[in-house]
Amino acid sequence: MSKISALLKASHFGPTVLVTTIAFFFARHYWWEGPACVIAFGVFVGQLIVGWSNDLYDYQDDLSHQRMKKPLVAQKISFDELRRWTLWMIPFAFIANLLGPLGITGGLVYMLGIACGVSYNFYFKFTALSPLPYAVAFAALPSCIAISKEIMPPLWMWLGGAIFGVAAHFINVLKDMKKDQQSGIRGLPQRLGSIGSIIAAGVLITAGVMLLFYSR
Template sequence: MKKPRAYLSAAHFGPTMLITAIAFILTWNLWWEGPAYVVAFTVFLGQLIIGWSNDIYDYQDDLKHNRTNKPLVAGSLTVAQLRRTTFIFIPIAFIANLLGPLGLQGGSVYMLGVGCGIAYNFYFKFSPLSPLPYAIALAALPASMFYGASRTPLTWMVITGSLLGVSFHFLNVLKDLPQDQESKIGGLPQRLGKGKSLVVVAVLLGLSIAITVNALA
């Protein structure tokens, strides 16, 4: 059981399950319970790739900062094992999403979000445009569910998803902010610092709440 736990941990289990749960709830409301389980599983596959590619790319930096909560640093997995598994799962995730309940349109939109996550890991993390992949990916998530159900995505939900995605990006960075700055990781939160980043989060969350309340009123 240690290996499966290590793979789940390397996939950033908490965020992965959060996105999977959101997909399940959205699909359940748009369709019914049956497709919701399938869509949640296909979304889960995409999130695995994002998390694994992140840990592969960050391995040297995680090692430098002795992040023993990471399976690669702890020795629960090797980089070669995780890389091999990632390459195996990439086509599986694509096929499952494109041929599953989301269909070609919904599956393509969701996999665009997965691509954004991978692009963040390898490039945008070091750029002042670091929030962009989060904004696109979390807008693509609800949009893909609507397209899969042959419905037009609700504008307010797509915008809210985008705002929440950027908020999550800032919050996720804060816990490692000093170490990231030491490693010269120059994403927008690292450039702004903790105080300004918290202000950004507060503003974005406030906007998200206001948009949602107005839409549901």
């Protein structure tokens, strides 16, 4: 049980559950509860890959900052164990999404979002283009569900997803802003600083709400 708890915590469980819940409600709008649960499960296992790969890549940095809430740092699970779980979960996530209700096209769109999340962990978070993977991934999440029903995702869906995704990026880094800057992580939020990131998030959220309001 402790290993399962460590795996869930290493997945960044809060954001993982949030994204999975959003996916479920979108899926229930287009499908019914049964397929919606299957879609949500596929989304969940995809999010595990993003969270686990983040903790694997950040292990040395987390260790240097003594982030004891991280299971790897707290030695609740070993580096090799988490890496094995991640490598096993990648093909499983493809199977769960491409062979489920999302279908091949919808499943590939969702897995594109997962690839963006992983690319952020390994590359984009060090660059001024750090919002890009968030924009693509959050646009892909609702869009893949619409595509699964052979519906062209409307503008408000993918653009709204992208806007809120970038806003989430600016908000998400605030808690570790100073430590990230010390570690040489130079994503766009770190370049703007805490105040700049808060302003950017506020502007984006306002823009996203206005887009949704005027698109209805």
